Amino acid sequence: MEFYMRIFKRSVLASLLGLCSFASFATVMPSPQVHQITLPDGSSMDVRLKGTKEFHWYESSGGHALIQQDSKWHFAQLNQTSDKLVSAGEIFSSTAIPPTVSIIEPATAFKMQVKAQKAAVPQSDNLSTMQSNYAESMPQKVQRNQAANGIVEQSLLVVQVSFADVTITHDFTDLVFSTTQQSVKDYFRKNSSDNYEVVPANEIDGTVNDGVIDITLAQDHPSCINQCWDAFAPVFEEIYSKLDPLVNFADFDKDLDGKITPSELSVMFVFAGYDRTGGPENPAIWPHKWNHSPITVDNVQINSYCLFADYQGDHQSTLGVIVHELGHLMLALPDLYPDKNNPDKGSIGYWGVMSGGSWAMKPGDQYPGQTPSNMLAWTKKAAGFVEPRVLNSSGQQEIQTTNDSAVIYVDPYLKEKGSRVYLENRQAQDYDAGIPGEGLLVTSVNINNEARKVGPMQVQILQADGLDELGVGWRADNGDVFPGSTNKRSLSDTTTPSLSSFVGINSDIAFTSISSNSNRASFDLRMVDEPNKYAWATSFQRAYLQLSYTGVNYAAFAINPRDSLSVLDGLHIYTRSTGIQDTQYKLWLFPYQPADNVLSVTPEEGQLLSQGYIPESNRIMLENSISLPDGKSTLLLELTDGFVEIERKFFETYINYSEVESWWSSDALFKDNHQLFAMNPMHQFSFGALLRSDTSSVLTAESDTIVLDEDTTVDSNLRNNDIVDFSHPIEGIEIVTPPAHGRVYTQSTVANYIPNTNFHGNDSFTYRLKTTEGLTSNIATVDVTVNPVNDVPTAVILARSAIISAGQSITISGNESSDVETSNLKYLWSTSEDYLLFGEHSSQLTVRIPHLSESKRLDVTLTVTDEAGAQSTDTVTFNIQASNKVPVTQDDAVTVTFGESVTIRPLDNDTDADADTLSLTITSLPKRGSTSIQGNEITYTASGTSGAAQWVETFTYKASDGKGGFTTGEITVTVQPKVTITTTPPTTSSSGGSVGLFGMLALLVMGASRTVRTRRKD
Secondary structure (H helix, E strand, C coil), X not given: CXXXXXXXXXXXXXXXXXXXXXXXXXXXXXXXXXXXXXXXXXXXXXXXEEECCCCEEEEECCCCEEEEECCEEEEEEEECCCCEEEEEEEECCCCCCCCHXXXXXHHHHHHHHHHHHHHCCCCHHHHHHHHHCHHHCCCEECCCCECCCCCEEEEEEEEEEECCCCCCCCCCHHHHHCCCCCCHHXXXXXXXXXXXXXXXXXXXXXXXXXXXXXXXCCCCCCCCCCCCHHHHHHHHHHHHHHHCCCCCHHHHCCCXXXXXXCCCCEEEEEEEEEEHHHCCCCCEECCEEEEEEEEEECCEEEEEEEEEEEEECCEECCHHHHHHHHHHHHXXXXXXXXXXXXXXXXXXXXXXXXXHHHHCCCCCCCCCCCCCCCCCHHHHHHHCXXXXXXXXXXXXXXXXXXXXCEEEECCCCCHHHCCEEEEEEECCCHHHCCCCCCEEEEEEECCCCCCCCCCCCCEEECCCCCCCHHHCCCCCCCCCCECHHHCCCCECCCCCCCHHHHHCCCXXXXXXXXXXXXXXXEEEEECCCCCCEEEEECCCCCCCECCCCCCCCEEEEEECCCCCCEEEEEEEECEEECCCCCCEEEEEEEECCCCCCEEECCHXXXXXXXXXXXXXXXXXXXXXXXXXXXXXXXXEEEEECEEECEEECCCEECCCCCCCCEEEECHHHHHHHCEEEECCCCEEECEEEEEEECCCCCEECCCEEEEEECCCCEEEEHHHHCEECCCCCEEEEEEEECCCCEEEEEECCEEEEEECCCCCEEEEEEEEEEECCCCECCCEEEEEEEECCCCCCECCCCCCCEEEECCCEEEEECCCCECCCCCCCEEEEEXXXXXXXXXXXXXXXXXXXXXXXXXXXXEEEEEEECCCCCEEEEEEEEEEECCCCCCECCCEEEEEECCCEEEECHHHHCECCCCCCCEEEECCCCCCCEEEEECCEEEEECCCCCCCCCEEEEEEEEEECCCCCEEEEEEEEEEECCCCCCCCCCXXXXXXXXXXXXXXXXXXXXXHHCCCCCCCCC
């Protein structure tokens, strides 16, 4: 027994040391910001920070590692002896040829990060403190300080630290506590739906109780990035010595246990100087959350803190890095990007503040991190901020953008502890103003993945475009959401991407008709809830696995079913192979017996339930379910060529650990004494006994038959033929699979079936009984027969009421007429006027309308008859306008002298019986003269080669009434020759200059010939 207890104590001690070393440490990712550095020749180059806090470097655009020495930038290479980056002997410049040794391969970076992380573990001189505190430091979910109004109040102390060699410049009061701008207080209030408030801690420095204290240390800035345990120790000692008179730390020890936990008081330090994640300037620190050695002040101990810098490059540290690290400190939230040991194996990118979202920026921001993204729905749940709505039935679903999220439990046994998906509608609003896309965001949780150390992450974004860009880096885009840039509107086990590939098991869940807008996302959900299935399980965080315990070949668990109907269906557990052979198992069931430290079993009492090889799914399903006795039982798992995975617990965590009695043993120890040792409280097996309430003996839903006529409804009490033990009262029925050709509404145990309009034939749906305890019966089928009823056909005339001119033919179609039973219809057309009809017994009718002297109304009726003689009619009305009377023209004649023009108005003597306004068009031109037309006037010009003789010519015009009627008229033009007068010079006489008689007569004749006479008819 003493030997076994030594093993137990050694296990506890190792667990505590590892826990204090790693679990409490968390950092932020490097800033994505490009840094511009100045080279010796005066030129500048862009570089980015790469790696992690433990092992990092700057990288040129060409992928070469750089370090800064003596104010100059050098190409860097890895020193194999010191495992540090040193100068490769070449100064970095715009013309330098990069040495190949300056490329840091991912595998090399991985090894260096692991070594550096191990080197950062505090030494064992603190082990005594950890061991002495063991009894009081059991893992527990973070406790919140809830005010009377239900709001959780988180006290925060901000300590702004200057050093002997560098003074702090910025004041962080507003960035942390402001209620009128983006701040820590504002961020957590909005992400918690106003349920969590960061409040200033009480202190007496400067402005009393504003939560901010300024101190100056007598020592220089430690300027330490990694392995800073010793470098920071004197800094914290001096800080708390200066804080002691300004803060009464004992007031924050709410549970009076002598310790200050972060939920009682969180302390954030802001060191003067620079943030290494934001640039190469010195002195610098890397922002982080960690624990220093416990410091006693006011008779209480405190050791948790988070640390930031005054500057990121040339500006004040932004909000994102602060809320990220406070998420670790105040809420015990984990990072959602790959662990240092697991580079580029998936991330949530900019979709959440616990990953790349801490560096998000909205349009108009100057620096990364000014507007950090909101928390994921998963993170809000882990923080205790929200309880997402559980979706567990088929139907139309909506997710509101503000203060709403939902979760679907994919694993029917493990439910909230198993694989699941979180749903939220992300829009570019408020703190999400900088997200890379808008739509329904699906976050998957696959418990078959480790949290973040090895392989794909447990929490991932299920990227709608299927490109898995987040799986190989941290690039987020609008293709990640649904419908998104690729217009993906469905998600199931068979789509790309598939739901099953992300959650690790077949889900039998389908989303269709996904849409999203600024207010909400909506989709149709198909799934079947299985409330009878459940699990007796621990948690499956799988963040800190103890894989060195390879001798744990036996694991036992005490299970306690919830009811007397429970049966065991299987076991979900994680094991590892110890060699190349697959791990074999035997699963036994033993009677339960209480055991403190050592559990002794009697092999003869064991019942072998199953044996074989551990499945790849980590789930052992029994060939035949086993009924369990009332009360507790003990499951014993025996492994060959393998060991059971053990997980280390946190001291303070977001996980609600289930305390399950567990024992372990090695092969040699168990076979000698058939004994197992109690699992220490800092460890657990991640396992789940897969149970089911077998209701077959108390609830049996029987199949039913419903018969009804087409286009009617029926109510049916499905409970009438079911078998029910009255000790389990029935609450009602649940529709499991809806009908394909109708709808079902339920009230209590009555189902109201409504077939689709005009449907007849066979239909079916399934249902199950549900008790007031939440148990369900088997699934039964309801077969539905809908008898056909002859439907009246529908007569449809495509042409509707219109105005038609007399003298035309119109064609009317009845092709859209229909009958739900047949396409064999008879047609009969009739009209209100006795006009000539063509096709009066076909689907198309032509009506010839004669010329009419007056307008009339024409009704056209179509009667369709189906094979059963049922009829329907449709009628349209046409307004027929009387026939149009054409204009009457009168020919015109004019006379003009050669070389001159005459204006003709031919419409002046034309008429129209309908009093229509006439218009004029020339239809033929004169052969010798020329014409022009303006409005209703024609100008004729007598022109040509000769005007010595008279000629007559004609041309035609058209008088139109604007309704299609027209008549042609003729115009006759007589052209008179132009007369030339010859004057005889006067002779010398006594009459002198007078005009003779013949001369006077000639003048009179000439004047007469120039007079134009135009004949006009009345």
